[in-house]
Amino acid sequence: MNKKVLFQANQNYILRKIAGEEVLVSIGAGVADFSGYIKMNTTASAIWKLLQEKVSEEQIIEAMYEKYDASVEEITLDVQGTLKALISKKMVIVHGEE
Amino acid sequence: MVKNRLPLKGTFELTGRCNLHCNMCYVRVDEQAIKKSGKAERTAAEWIQMAEQIADAGTITLLLTGGEVTLRPDFCEIYEAIAKMGFIITVYTNATNVTNKLMSVFEKYPPHVIGVTMYGASPETYQKICGSAAGYDRFLTGLSRLKELPSILETRTTLVKGNVSDYQAMKKFVENEFGSNQILHVSAHVYKSVRNGICSPEKERLDAIENCSFFYSWLNNLKYLIENQNVPVDKLINLQKMQTTEQELKRRSPGEDGGYLFQNCGAGIDEFFISWAGEMYACGMLPVGCTNPFEIGFLNAWEDLPNQYPKTKINNRCKKCSLMPFCESCPAYRMVETGEWDGIPDYACEKAAYLKNLLEPLFLETRNYLLREEK
Numbered sequence: 001m002n003k004k005v006l007f008q009a010n011q012n013y014i015l016r017k018i019a020g021e022e023v024l025v026s027i028g029a030g031v032a033d034f035s036g037y038i039k040m041n042t043t044a045s046a047i048w049k050l051l052q053e054k055v056s057e058e059q060i061i062e063a064m065y066e067k068y069d070a071s072v073e074e075i076t077l078d079v080q081g082t083l084k085a086l087i088s089k090k091m092v093i094v095h096g097e098e
Numbered sequence: 099m100v101k102n103r104l105p106l107k108g109t110f111e112l113t114g115r116c117n118l119h120c121n122m123c124y125v126r127v128d129e130q131a132i133k134k135s136g137k138a139e140r141t142a143a144e145w146i147q148m149a150e151q152i153a154d155a156g157t158i159t160l161l162l163t164g165g166e167v168t169l170r171p172d173f174c175e176i177y178e179a180i181a182k183m184g185f186i187i188t189v190y191t192n193a194t195n196v197t198n199k200l201m202s203v204f205e206k207y208p209p210h211v212i213g214v215t216m217y218g219a220s221p222e223t224y225q226k227i228c229g230s231a232a233g234y235d236r237f238l239t240g241l242s243r244l245k246e247l248p249s250i251l252e253t254r255t256t257l258v259k260g261n262v263s264d265y266q267a268m269k270k271f272v273e274n275e276f277g278s279n280q281i282l283h284v285s286a287h288v289y290k291s292v293r294n295g296i297c298s299p300e301k302e303r304l305d306a307i308e309n310c311s312f313f314y315s316w317l318n319n320l321k322y323l324i325e326n327q328n329v330p331v332d333k334l335i336n337l338q339k340m341q342t343t344e345q346e347l348k349r350r351s352p353g354e355d356g357g358y359l360f361q362n363c364g365a366g367i368d369e370f371f372i373s374w375a376g377e378m379y380a381c382g383m384l385p386v387g388c389t390n391p392f393e394i395g396f397l398n399a400w401e402d403l404p405n406q407y408p409k410t411k412i413n414n415r416c417k418k419c420s421l422m423p424f425c426e427s428c429p430a431y432r433m434v435e436t437g438e439w440d441g442i443p444d445y446a447c448e449k450a451a452y453l454k455n456l457l458e459p460l461f462l463e464t465r466n467y468l469l470r471e472e473k
Contacts, residue, residue: 014184018158019104025158025184031208032248036186037158 006095007060007083009051013091015040024048024091033090047082054095057083100358100367100404105396107369108157109382110148112176113139113165114293114374118192118228120217122258122302124289124434125382126165127374135294137375142172144392146179148372151396153183160185162209165374168195174203181207188213190254193240194233204247211250213283214241218260219267226260241275251276254283257312258302265312286313289434292385293373306448314456359407359429359439366403378403383430413440421450424457 012030016023016037022045025037040048046067050060057079064075086092114127132138140148152160160180167173168191181187181203188211214237218224221231244251253272257265265284272282288303304312359380360366366380373379377388378399387406391399410429416422427446435443 014182016153016156016158016184018156019106023158025186026210027181027184028207031210035210035248035250 004056006054006056007051007087008054008093008095009048010091010093015045015048030090038089043078044082044086047079048086051086051092103367103400103404105152105155105157105368105370105400107159107161107364108152109161109163109369109371110145111163111165111372111374111382112145112167112173113170114295115169116164116166116192117169117195118166118217118224118230118233120228121260121297122227122256122288122299123295123297124291124299125293125295126291126297127294128296131294131296135375137294139170139374140376140392142170142176142179144376145176148391148396149180149183149185151391153185155397155400158186159188161188161190163190166192166195168197168200174199178203178207181209186210190215191240191244192217192233192237193244194230194236196240196243201243204244204249208247208249211252212244212247213252213254214244215254215256216241216268216271217255219264219271223261223264227258245275252283253280254285256285256288257304258288258299259304260302262304262308262312284313289383289431292383292434293375293377300445303445306445307452310449310452310456314453355410355412357410358404359410361410362428365430366407370400370403380404380407381430383434385434408439411440413442415442416440421447421454424453425450 010030012026012028012033013024014027016025018037022040023037024040026034043064046064047060050063055063060079060083061072061076064079065072068075070078083092087094111125114125114132115129116123116126120126127135149160162177162180167189170176177189187209189209190213193214216237217227218234221234224234224237225231241253253268253276255261255265255268261268269282272280286304286309288299290300291297303309358366363381369381371379371382371384372391373382373388376390376392378391378396379388380403389399389402389406394402407429416425416427419425425446426449427443429439431446432441432443433439435441435445
């Protein structure tokens with residue numbers, strides 16, 4: 001992915017803690033795209049929290065590398081996979097070069 | 099102490115007032131009844147604060163209901179604040195009061211589900227059931243506006259003596275409005291009034307036999323075919339039907355003596371109901387047994403809720419009753435109908451007798467068929 005592109009969480013999704021698990025719930029205009037909630041694993045939750053501000057893929061990878069004991073390659077794959085999934089569901093907004 | 103309780107599913111009954119005066123409503127109150135009760139509706143600020151508390155406690159689904167919620171002049175304020183908190187929200191409404199202001203807030207924050215209740219298929223039926231012929235056209239107008247929203251829209255009705263003849267027309271209406279995949283959600287569960295309600299629903303509900311005949315017509319058809327041997331049992335009764343039949347037989351087992359009162363549902367285990375007066379009950383059918391979340395905080399009220407109910411004590415007559423497997427009584431139903439947690443509701447007895455006559459031979463035939471197949 002283009003490193004200069006920035007990503008940000010769609011504010012029409014709220015992270016909630018339900019019965020010990022983190023879930024993403026659609027609100028507002030998000031209901032039109034996805035009516036319900038999805039479970040977030042630990043990686044996805046951590047990435048989601050970073051996406052509350054506009055961040056690049058590189059910044060996310062760097063933050064996750066500091067937090068988790070895993071190789072850069074593993075983290076990069078996780079971050080890219082999570083971003084791809086969230087973007088496909090319109091839960092993450094892609095901003096052009098800044 | 100009841101273990102493993104989580105308040106996952108909540109209901110806020112924002113008001114007991116309604117602009118329609120349906121004769122089968124078990125919750126409707128008017129200003130006089132509210133005054134007589136000595137209670138008061140909670141304010142918008144209180145409901146919003148309560149929503150914050152239940153969000154912290156881990157509630158995921160929230161039903162906003164009444165009465166008619168849109169009657170509250172502050173409903174839009176309450177709704178918009180709650181809608182931002184991340185619940186899966188369902189709103190129940192009769193759709194007769196869909197204003198521009200309401201649509202504006204629903205367009206900004208669509209409910210995940212809107213349950214619209216219709217009471218008949220004509221102004222005449224609306225007059226008979228709700229006391230308002232004009233209500234029918236207002237329902238049509240409101241529904242057409244709500245249809246524009248991305249919310250899942252469910253059309254619901256409760257069948258009683260006054261509108262059962264409209265059933266086919268209502269079904270057709272839903273098909274025409276939403277397509278043949280949409281169904282009319284029908285309830286025939288009509289209870290006596292609770293919590294200061296002013297109606298007498300028990301006078302309006304279908305007779306027990308008529309109720310069963312209507313809702314179990316598919317079972318009647320099967321029984322007829324089996325008895326008349328027009329079609330072999332093994333062609334009629336597939337596994338799905340067998341499972342349905344077994345579920346019908348097990349649905350209201352009495353539970354264990356001495357255990358938590360509500361053993362066969364989520365009442366007070368994973369769900370709660372907060373009434374218009376701010377009292378928390380294990381389920382919305384209950385007339386008694388509550389805590390006060392607005393006074394002591396949601397979590398304290400939730401923790402204390404099971405203590406409001408006695409342990410299960412099964413009526414001796416019911417223990418020996420051959421109709422027990424077919425009986426749909428639960429402790430809440432017994433309390434509403436008889437005033438006793440282990441009371442014996444005649445209406446339920448009549449239905450159980452009918453269902454036993456219908457289901458028992460069917461179940462035995464199916465069991466015999468499966469045993470033959472195993473050999």
